[in-house]
Amino acid sequence: MSLIIGVLKESEDKRVAITPDNIKRSKVKDAQWWIEKDAGADSGFTDSAYGTVGKVVSRQEIFQQSDIIVSIFPPAEGEFGSIRKEALLISQFRPYQDETVQGKLANQSFKAISMDMIPRTTLAQAMDVLSSMASIAGYKAVILAAQQLPRYFPMMITSAGSIRPAKVLVIGAGVAGLQAIATARKLGAIVEAFDVRSAAKEEVQSLGAKFVEVEGAKDDKGAGGYAVQQSEEFLTRQRAEVQSRATKSDVIICTAQVRGRKAPVLIEAATIPQMKHGSVIVDLAASTGGNCALTENGKTIVKNGVTIIGNSQLEVEMPEDASQMYGNNVLNLLAHITKDGALNLRMEDEIVKGSLIKA
């Protein structure tokens, strides 16, 4: 008996969890791939392309027949009852943001793996959707800012005069921040960056940016690579430092987050009128409150001539590559949890232990 792996169409996302190319590369022995009709319509993958590597079916057929179901975000709670009892649902449940998730799954018979709970270890790096999506968002944030900025990014020396390079400030040098630094540097900007994790300093410098240090940050190596909540006294000093840099910047990319908590507010409302006219802030921390006090999640606003883009889902704006990368992460997980064409969930395995949120 071969495994049936079903791929759902997303209701509120342009991405798809598995692409035809992913399926071609899959190493799951004898798997049958069932894809919901129009699953790749918004990311550029047609039903006929899926038809060459799998079977295009209805949503109900996937729910009722699949051994494994994959999606970017879980189906609505109202659909849980349609899912086969023995199935494994692989999605991003975001339990660290939504406390009701565990309760909603508790009464169900199917199993669930949350891709965003896979431990951030070296072994699991190839399955890390948070990193692959953050990397796209960091890149796209700089591209958006460059498009919005009424000035050049690189230095230009022309017969019509010389242009100085743009100054970009990156707040938070995790996966998204580092990609934003690399992209802004490639476009020729002068870049400086803040972070509270000591490991970030070397990474920032290796990309040719200046690391701005605020003394006294709490750094916890036991936090799984994540930052820990800083004291109010530290954040006040950091805000003062951010303010002095912000007023000289053309672009600020905000990515500072503390997992499971509200994002630290590092750009105060009073800083905005002191910034240069035409400057751009892209706030990737918008969904957890934003690093800028004036950010509105899901909106682009202009205050005192400063454009503030609040968007924590910029990866969705690059759905083709984002789907491809998410799919690769899922395939690497599937290779880890299947053996000889059957599901092989080893409960003692660190990756399974961390991500199996419903057994």
Ligand code: NAD
């Ligand atoms: P994240 O999205 O949770 O946070 C983004 C960044 O904001 C982090 O670098 C964090 O330190 C920073 N931050 C938090 N509070 C701040 C403040 N007050 N001021 C400035 N910066 C602040 O983090 P992330 O990008 O998902 O990952 C963070 C780190 O986790 C990575 O850089 C890496 O070290 C580690 N990681 C490891 C692996 C792996 O080994 N497989 C994979 C991914 C990430």
